[in-house]
Structures are given as C-alpha cells and as structure tokens.
Amino acid sequence: MATRGRSSFCRSLPELELLLLVILVLLNGTVLSLEAASSSEIHTGEGNNTSKKPFPVIGIMYDDVSVPFEISLWVLLASLMKLGFHLIPRLSNVVPESCLLISVGLLVGGILKLARDEVPPVLSDRIFFLCLLPPIILDAGYFLPIRPFVENIGTILMFAVVGTLWNAFFVGGLIYGVCQLAQDKYSEINLGNIGILPCLLFGSIISAVDPVAVLAVFEEIHINELLHILVFGESLLNDAVTVVLYHLFEEFMESGLVSAVDAILGLVSFLIVALGGVLVGAFYGILAAFTSRFTSHTRVIEPLFVFLYSYMAYLSAEVFHLSGIMSLIACGAVMRPYVEANISHKSHTTIKYFLKMWSSVSETLIFIFLGVATVDGEHHWDWIFITATLILCLVARVIGVVGLTFVINNFRIVKLTTKDQFIIAYGGLRGAIAFSLGFLLHTDHKKIFLTAIITVIFFTVFVQGMTIKPLVELLAVKKKHEAKRSINEEIHTRFLDHLLTGIEDICGHYGHHHWKNKLNRFNKKYVKKILIAGDRCKEPQLIAFYHKLEMKHAIRMVESGGGSKLNSSFPSTVSMQNIQPKIQSPPSARPAERALPQLTKGREEEIRQILRTNLQRTRQRLQSYNRHTLVVDPDEEGFDDLILKKRRMMELDWKIKEMTNYLTVPHAQGSPTMSRTRMASDSQAYVKPGAKGVPSIQIDLASPQSPDSVRLLDEVGHDQGLTMSLPSSSSRAYKTGGKDDDRDHQKLLRCLSDPGPSADEDEDEPIPT
Amino acid sequence: MGALKSTPDPIEYADLSEKTGFSLKQIRVLHKRFRELSDGDDVLRREHLRCISSLKYNPIRVEIIEAFFNRRNFSPSHQGSADEIGFEEFLVVMSHFRPPSPKITDEQRKNIRREKLQFIFNMHDSDGDGLVTLEDYRHVVEELLSRSGALGKETARAIADAAMFEVARTVGHKDPNEFYEGITFEHFLKLLSNFDIESRMNIRFLKSDVNPFCQLCC
Numbered sequence: 001m002a003t004r005g006r007s008s009f010c011r012s013l014p015e016l017e018l019l020l021l022v023i024l025v026l027l028n029g030t031v032l033s034l035e036a037a038s039s040s041e042i043h044t045g046e047g048n049n050t051s052k053k054p055f056p057v058i059g060i061m062y063d064d065v066s067v068p069f070e071i072s073l074w075v076l077l078a079s080l081m082k083l084g085f086h087l088i089p090r091l092s093n094v095v096p097e098s099c100l101l102i103s104v105g106l107l108v109g110g111i112l113k114l115a116r117d118e119v120p121p122v123l124s125d126r127i128f129f130l131c132l133l134p135p136i137i138l139d140a141g142y143f144l145p146i147r148p149f150v151e152n153i154g155t156i157l158m159f160a161v162v163g164t165l166w167n168a169f170f171v172g173g174l175i176y177g178v179c180q181l182a183q184d185k186y187s188e189i190n191l192g193n194i195g196i197l198p199c200l201l202f203g204s205i206i207s208a209v210d211p212v213a214v215l216a217v218f219e220e221i222h223i224n225e226l227l228h229i230l231v232f233g234e235s236l237l238n239d240a241v242t243v244v245l246y247h248l249f250e251e252f253m254e255s256g257l258v259s260a261v262d263a264i265l266g267l268v269s270f271l272i273v274a275l276g277g278v279l280v281g282a283f284y285g286i287l288a289a290f291t292s293r294f295t296s297h298t299r300v301i302e303p304l305f306v307f308l309y310s311y312m313a314y315l316s317a318e319v320f321h322l323s324g325i326m327s328l329i330a331c332g333a334v335m336r337p338y339v340e341a342n343i344s345h346k347s348h349t350t351i352k353y354f355l356k357m358w359s360s361v362s363e364t365l366i367f368i369f370l371g372v373a374t375v376d377g378e379h380h381w382d383w384i385f386i387t388a389t390l391i392l393c394l395v396a397r398v399i400g401v402v403g404l405t406f407v408i409n410n411f412r413i414v415k416l417t418t419k420d421q422f423i424i425a426y427g428g429l430r431g432a433i434a435f436s437l438g439f440l441l442h443t444d445h446k447k448i449f450l451t452a453i454i455t456v457i458f459f460t461v462f463v464q465g466m467t468i469k470p471l472v473e474l475l476a477v478k479k480k481h482e483a484k485r486s487i488n489e490e491i492h493t494r495f496l497d498h499l500l501t502g503i504e505d506i507c508g509h510y511g512h513h514h515w516k517n518k519l520n521r522f523n524k525k526y527v528k529k530i531l532i533a534g535d536r537c538k539e540p541q542l543i544a545f546y547h548k549l550e551m552k553h554a555i556r557m558v559e560s561g562g563g564s565k566l567n568s569s570f571p572s573t574v575s576m577q578n579i580q581p582k583i584q585s586p587p588s589a590r591p592a593e594r595a596l597p598q599l600t601k602g603r604e605e606e607i608r609q610i611l612r613t614n615l616q617r618t619r620q621r622l623q624s625y626n627r628h629t630l631v632v633d634p635d636e637e638g639f640d641d642l643i644l645k646k647r648r649m650m651e652l653d654w655k656i657k658e659m660t661n662y663l664t665v666p667h668a669q670g671s672p673t674m675s676r677t678r679m680a681s682d683s684q685a686y687v688k689p690g691a692k693g694v695p696s697i698q699i700d701l702a703s704p705q706s707p708d709s710v711r712l713l714d715e716v717g718h719d720q721g722l723t724m725s726l727p728s729s730s731s732r733a734y735k736t737g738g739k740d741d742d743r744d745h746q747k748l749l750r751c752l753s754d755p756g757p758s759a760d761e762d763e764d765e766p767i768p769t
Numbered sequence: 770m771g772a773l774k775s776t777p778d779p780i781e782y783a784d785l786s787e788k789t790g791f792s793l794k795q796i797r798v799l800h801k802r803f804r805e806l807s808d809g810d811d812v813l814r815r816e817h818l819r820c821i822s823s824l825k826y827n828p829i830r831v832e833i834i835e836a837f838f839n840r841r842n843f844s845p846s847h848q849g850s851a852d853e854i855g856f857e858e859f860l861v862v863m864s865h866f867r868p869p870s871p872k873i874t875d876e877q878r879k880n881i882r883r884e885k886l887q888f889i890f891n892m893h894d895s896d897g898d899g900l901v902t903l904e905d906y907r908h909v910v911e912e913l914l915s916r917s918g919a920l921g922k923e924t925a926r927a928i929a930d931a932a933m934f935e936v937a938r939t940v941g942h943k944d945p946n947e948f949y950e951g952i953t954f955e956h957f958l959k960l961l962s963n964f965d966i967e968s969r970m971n972i973r974f975l976k977s978d979v980n981p982f983c984q985l986c987c
Contacts, residue, residue: 414968487928489964502829502833506806506821506837507802521826
C-alpha cells in the first residue's frame with residue numbers, strides 16, 4: 001500500500017512541476033505587466049495633485065525589487081526544472097539534460113511571448129559573459145585533471161589552435177562562395193551582398209567548440225579520460241583563438257582593408273592573448289595561494305578568496321582583451337595545489353560545493369535562456385545559407401580532426417585510433433558562446449547569421465548530443481575506469497615516474513620526464529616553501545595521497561559512528577591485538593594463539609550479521625598476516641579485560657589511523673550533475689563495497705547477548721572517540737617527532753570538525769613530487 | 770657476453786634490431802651513448818652508471834642501476850646478476866621501454882604488458898626468488914619517500930603495509946589459515962590490471978643524435 005502510494009506520488013511530481021512552471025511563468029508575466037500598470041498609475045497620480053489620496057494600506061511597489069525578483073524567479077525556475085528532470089529517470093537517460101533545458105526555454109519563451117508579446121532580453125551578452133560563464137569555467141579549471149591535460153597538451157593545442165583556424169577559414173571561405181553562387185537579387189536578403197569579411201567573421205564565431213555544451217553532454221557519457229580531456233581541453237583553449245579572430249575580423253570590417261602587416265599583427269596578437277591570459281591567471285593564482293597561507297585564523301572567508309581572485313583574474317583579462325577563459329583556467333589550476341594544502345577541510349568542501357552549485361545553475365540558465373532567446377530573436381530563415389552552414393561545419397570538423405590526427409600521431413606515443421577520431425569529431429558541439437558572440441555583431445546581416453548560429457547549436461546539441469551516447473555504446477569506445485585509485489597504483493605511478501626519468505637520464509636525452517622532474521624539484525624547493533604554510537610544504541605526494549585516503553575514511557567512520565559506537569571501540573581493540581604480533585614478529589612467523597573460546601558456526605553467523613548491519617565493512621583483513629580472528633569472551637572479566645586492553649591500545653594511534661583506511665562508501669552513480677556535485681571529475685577514489693583493497697577486520701562476538709554487549713561497549717566507547725586519542729599516543733608509538741603529531745592532530749581536527757559530505761575525492765596534485 | 774666490435778657493423782645492428790625492435794638509427798644513437806657511458810669500453814659497469822650526475826636525485830637509482838645488471842631482464846630463463854654488460858644486454862633492457870606500435874593484436878599487447886610488468890617486478894624483487902615480500906615492498910616505498918626526510922620512515926611502513934593488505938585482499942585470501950608470503954608475479958599482474966602500463970612505461974627514443982648536454986661527472 002505504502003509503496004504504491006509513494007510511486008503514485010512520485011509520478012504526480014513531474015506534473016506538479018509542470019504546474020509549478022506554468023504558475024511561475026504566469027506570475028512572471030503578470031508581475032511584469034503589473035510593473036507596466038503601476039508605472040502608468042504613477043503618471044495619472046501626478047496628474048491630479050489636488051485630490052488627496054487615502055493612506056495606502058496595501059500597495060504594490062514592484063519597481064524597487066523588480067530586477068532581483070526576476071532574477072530569482074529565473075533561477076528558481078531553472079532549479080525546479082533540474083529537479084523535475086531527475087524525477088523522470090527514463091527521460092534523463094535518453095535525452096541529455098541540455099536538450100531538455102533548451103526545450104523548456106523554448107516553452108517558457110513561447111508562453112511569455114504569447115502572454116505579453118514580448119520576451120525579456122535575458123541572454124544579453126553582459127549577463128552571459130560576466131555572470132553565467134565564469135562559474136562554469138572556474139569549476140572546470142579548478143578541477144581540471146592536470147596530469148592527463150599536461151600529458152596531452154600538444155595534441156590539445158593542435159586541435160584548439162590549428163583546428164579552430166582551419167574550421168574558421170574553411171567555413172567562412174566556403175560560405176562566401178556559396179553565397180556568391182546562390183545570390184538572388186530578388187530575395188529579401190541578397191546573399192551576394194555578404195562580403196568575405198563578414199563571412200569569415202561568421203566562420204570564426206561558429207567554428208569554436210563550446211565548453212559548456214561539451215561539459216553538459218560528455219558528463220553523461222563517461223567516456224575514457226583521454227578522449228574527455230582532448231575534447232574538453234580543446235573547447236577551453238580555443239577561446240583564445242576565437243577571441244583573436246573575432247576582434248581581428250571586426251577590426252578589419254571597420255577599416256575595410258586587410259594588409260599583410262595586419263595579418264602578422266593578428267598572429268602576434270594571438271600569442272599575446274593566449275599567453276597574456278595565462279600569465280594573468282597564474283599571477284592571480286599565486287596571489288590567492290599566498291593569501292591562503294595566512295588564513296589560518298580566519299577560516300571562514302577562505303573560500304571567498306578563491307572565488308574573488310579567480311573572478312578578478314577573469315575580469316582583468318577581459319579588460320585587456322585577453323582570453324578570460326584561459327586566465328580563469330590558469331588561475332584555478334595554479335592555485336589549487338597550494339590552496340588545498342593551506343585551507344581547512346571545511347573550506348575545501350565549501351569551495352567544491354559552491355563551485356558545483358554555481359556552475360550547475362549557470363549551465364541550466366544558459367540553456368534555458370538559449371531557448372528563450374530563440375523565440376525572441378528576429379530570424380531570417382534562408383534555406384541555402386543555413387543548410388550550407390550546417391554541412392560545412394560538419395565537413396570542416398571531420399576533415400580537420402582526421403587531418404590533424406594524421407599529423408599528431410607521428411608525435412604521440414599512444415596513437416589516436418579511428419574510433420577516437422570519430423568521437424572527437426562528433427563531440428565538437430557548439431553552444432551559447434557562439435550565440436552570444438553572434439549577438440554582439442554589428443553587421444547588417446546579423447539576423448541571418450544569428451539564425452544560422454542557432455540552427456547549428458540546436459543541431460549539435462540535440463542531434464549530436466542525443467545520439468552520442470548510443471554511438472559510444474555501439475562503437476564500444478573505452479569507458480571511464482570507475483575503479484578506485486588504489487594505493488598500489490599510486491605507488492607504482494610514482495615509481496614509474498622516477499624510473500622513466502632515470503632511464504631518460506641514462507639514455508642521455510632530456511625528454512619531458514626530465515623536465516617534469518626538474519619542475520617538481522624546483523616546486524618543492526622554492527615555491528612550496530613560499531606558498532604553503534607550516535610543515536605541509538614538505539609532504540610528498542604519496543604521503544599526501546595516503547593521508548587523504550585515511551582522513552576520508554576517518555570522516556566516514558565518524559559519520560557512521562552514529563549507527564554504532566561499536567565501530568570505534570572494537571576495531572581498535574581487535575586491530576591492536578591483531579597487529580601487535582605482526583609488529584613483533586615478521587610475517588613469516590606463525591602468530592601466537594589466543595586462549596579464547598571458539599564459537600559455534602551458527603552463533604558466529606548471527607553475530608556477523610549483527611555486526612554487518614552496524615559496521616560499514618566487515619571484510620577479512622588481517623587474516624593474511626595473522627591467522628586468528630579475535631574472539632571476545634562475553635563474561636564480565638572478559639569485558640573488563642577488554643576495556644583495559646582497549647585503553648592501552650588506544651595509545652597506539654597509528655594503527656588506529658590505519659584502520660580508518662578500510663571503510664567503503666557505496667558508490668551511487670546518479671545523474672551527471674549529481675556525480676559532478678559529489679565527486680570532481682575523477683575516478684580516483686570511488687570506493688565500492690566489495691572493492692578490493694579494503695582490508696578490514698573480522699570480529700566475532702562470542703556472546704549470545706550480543707545486543708547487550710554492543711550496548712555495553714557503546715557506553716564504554718562513548719567517551720573515548722576513536723580519533724581523539726591521536727595526539728597523546730603518537731609520541732609513544734613512533735618517534736616521528738613532535739611536529740608530526742601536531743600536524744596529525746591538526747589534520748585530524750581539521751577533518752573532524754566537519755564531517756562534511758561523503759565523498760571527497762581529489763585529482764592528482766598538479767605537480768607531483 | 771657478446772662483446773661487440775668497437776666500430777659499428779650494420780650486420781650486427783640488423784640482428785639487434787630484429788631482436789629488440791629498435792630501428793637502426795635508434796640503435797646507432799644508443800650505441801653512441803653506450804660508448805659515452807662506458808668510456809669507450811665495450812662493457813658497462815655499475816660505476817659507469819653511477820657516474821651520471823642527473824641520476825643523483827633519483828630516489829630509486831640503485832634499483833634502476835641494478836636492473837641493468839639483472840640477468841632476468843636479459844631473458845626470462847637467466848638468473849642472478851652480472852657485473853658487467855655489453856651493448857646487446859643494454860639494448861635488451863632499453864627495449865622494455867619501447868612504445869608499442871599502434872597496430873598490434875590483443876595477444877601482443879598482453880605480452881608486451883607482461884614484459885613490462887615483469888621488468889618492474891624484477892626491480893622490486895631484489896633477491897630474485899620470484900616473490901615480493903613485505904620487506905621488499907617496504908624497501909620500495911621507503912626509497913620512494915626517501916627524499917622527503919625523516920617524516921617518511923614510519924609513514925612508509927604504514928603505506929607499504931596498507932598496500933600489502935590490498936594485494937592480499939585482491940588475490941582473494943579468504944582462508945584465514947593461509948599465510949601470505951609475498952606477491953608472486955601472477956598476483957602482481959592482477960593487482961595492476963587497471964594500470965595501463967603499456968601506454969605509460971615508454972620513452973621516446975631519438976632517431977638522431979642529440980647534443981651532449983647530459984654531463985657525466987667522471
């Protein structure tokens with residue numbers, strides 16, 4: 001009964017959504033018309049000054065709050081839409097979110113137009129470039145997987161620069177040819193009037209792959225990291241090319257002449273735009289890192305620094321007509337390793353969640369506005385022009401990708417296969433950036449250009465967006481490894497780095513491993529000392545990785561601690577006792593037996609069952625090194641002994657920390673946005689139950705009154721939380737020095753003060769040691 | 770073993786090229802480097818490799834140098850280690866780092882993977898008994914962290930322990946009475962099954978001479 005009622009409720013929720021949507025839109029409409037009405041009222045009021053109006057008990061003062069009110073309405077609409085889509089699972093599997101959002105935008109635009117015969121100009125370029133785009137780019141830049149990005153930087157640059165140039169000139173040039181061929185002096189807009197420069201300008205706008213659209217679609221298809229980073233990196237870096245080409249052609253159109261000098265200047269300008277953007281971003285990134293070094297007393301505003309410096313980087317770059325996107329990416333990527341070493345765990349979580357939230361809302365708004373603006377704009381549909389544009393774009397992309405891959409494969413170790421090339425070509429989606437740039441045009445042919453741009457955008461987002469997922473399945477393209485980044489893999493990654501550097505040295509040539517190594521050493525020796533506070537600067541990456549893993553699991557353990565204090569008390573005790581012999585004797589020795597009574601199989605099972613529901617993991621662990629499972633005696637002396645032992649064991653904190661390694665978190669795939677909010681684009685640490693590499697302890701409670709014993713231990717374990725014992729015990733166990741303890745203490749406090757969200761995965765730190 | 774004539778002989782190069790897969794140009798370059806390293810000798814000794822100054826900063830340089838003299842890397846059936854190697858052995862060791870050609874079958878890819886992983890396994894397994902014990906692994910991690918000073922020691926132990934547990938877990942040690950001595954090569958393969966080593970463990974070998982920036986200190 002209950003379930004059926006629930007499902008029917010859920011089914012009605014999308015209908016509720018639609019209802020809500022209609023209400024919102026009507027509200028919007030009425031509110032806006034009220035605004036018009038109230039303004040007219042004021043005029044009439046001023047007319048008869050003589051009659052005294054009664055004191056207005058209730059009035060409508062919409063003017064003052066109109067702008068924020070409307071903004072909030074739109075954002076609310078966007079968020080509700082997002083909510084609605086994920087309640088309809090089948091729909092979101094088939095149709096990518098971007099398509100749905102554009103459709104909603106179209107719907108809303110249509111309703112507004114019908115209601116008021118006018119649509120608010122929502123996708124103005126200022127709003128887009130200053131408010132909607134930066135969060136998305138910052139999110140992408142901050143969580144950019146640096147290692148694959150840098151490894152493939154050559155390929156990415158080739159695609160971004162040469163590919164975009166090729167696209168622009170090919171499309172621009174050929175569309176001019178088509179226009180000339182198809183000119184019809186008697187049609188409304190004579191195609192033949194479109195000069196070569198406007199065509200080239202149009203080509204440059206439409207040739208750029210759009211990061212927003214790529215992110216939106218690729219997020220859902222989970223292809224392997226290489227392809228993802230290639231297409232995504234290209235979409236980010238081609239901004240520089242687009243900016244330069246756009247301004248170049250605009251200038252040329254103003255002046256009317258093109259000379260060779262101008263062309264060379266254009267090239268120079270490209271270098272300046274790209275490198276300048278990166279430098280500006282890096283500068284702000286270093287500033288942010290440096291500032292974060294001193295924020296240990298004002299943890300609350302740490303995220304603010306990150307956001308402000310990044311936004312300033314973007315705006316500063318825009319001031320000088322440099323590439324704002326590249327500046328933002330550089331800022332995020334540069335500041336991340338240092339800032340993360342300095343800020344508290346809470347701030348880290350805040351930054352992550354705010355970025356994800358803003359970028360998510362931005363993206364939704366962009367797509368909705370795209371739909372609305374489509375309804376609004378003045379269009380001129382010219383079959384020839386538009387179909388020619390579409391075909392040329394596709395052809396140009398394919399030729400470009402194939403040609404470039406042919407050249408690039410000579411320099412790559414891991415060559416790009418045909419399948420890869422297809423996905424790269426197919427993934428070249430256009431999006432809102434092209435639209436906004438088109439909006440900014442001043443030419444006479446703006447209408448036809450805009451229509452063509454919108455058509456291409458719609459085509460790529462709808463057709464290519466919807467079909468790419470089945471195509472990926474069909475072609476059996478390698479998908480993303482969802483495996484957890486195990487500690488063995490991490491060790492071997494480091495090992496391989498050093499090995500390859502060594503072999504390069506022996507070979508005698510300075511390959512990129514050598515330079516990478518030099519950069520790392522420089523970073524460690526100088527940069528980290530300046531930018532990272534305290535002792536964290538010395539921590540090599542392997543240790544950092546290990547500690548992160550531990551902290552994550554400690555947090556999870558604390559979070560789950562509500563379920564059973566058993567967690568905290570038993571593992572430690574058991575681990576102590578199990579590890580003690582290991583420390584004392586090498587694994588080759590047979591460990592001593594424990595004189596404790598054995599259990600019957602049935603009882604064991606029962607108890608195991610109880611424990612499983614309480615503990616998050618009950619996997620076999622030290623069986624490998626210690627052949628006995630600890631069996632606890634249920635009688636009173638047993639318990640007292642246990643408690644005493646526990647108190648002693650608590651002092652061996654290192655192994656407690658080690659225990660916290662071995663918790664798993666159920667990994668729920670969820671929707672792309674959910675997975676984006678949960679984990680940054682990384683497969684590094686999905687920890688699935690049942691995954692390998694999660695050693696754990698098997699505890700057999702030999703007690704018929706297991707619930708009671710659990711409760712008793714609950715009380716016992718209550719005041720001594722697992723993790724609190726850290727500072728006191730470290731000194732006894734290991735002689736790593738006082739500084740370590742403080743740091744560990746601080747680290748643990750940092751992470752304990754905020755249980756935070758469940759998954760806290762990280763990319764590689766950009767500059768591994 | 771197989772000392773070569775001091776002047777390059779195209780016929781022998783062709784043999785080597787077939788055996789190791791390098792192109793003739795690459796072999797020529799590598800031979801030149803070999804002679805540079807060995808001071809004109811026909812055989813290379815450990816001291817020669819220790820002389821390379823840029824290796825000084827490498828935390829695992831001892832293992833790398835050892836790998837050149839480990840007979841198991843010359844061919845699977847050999848055992849023990851040599852004191853000096855000739856150019857052929859040098860090439861064979863280097864060939865482990867050759868990138869695989871793009872059009873290879875799955876079978877070939879698996880073989881290449883095995884070879885590369887075997888190389889790394891041999892580097893871990895210092896006593897050559899075919900097992901990487903906890904001590905061996907601890908040593909590896911300690912070396913990796915050796916450049917980071919004192920704080921590495923205990924963490925290294927903890928990390929190595931955690932890693933060994935993971936291995937044991939991966940190979941499915943469910944039997945509590947089974948004693949886990951160490952990682953065998955098969956376990957090692959299974960452990961790194963997600964690690965795409967065939968595309969990562971590669972060096973770009975030059976086809977033409979390179980300027981001698983890389984100084985030797987002696």
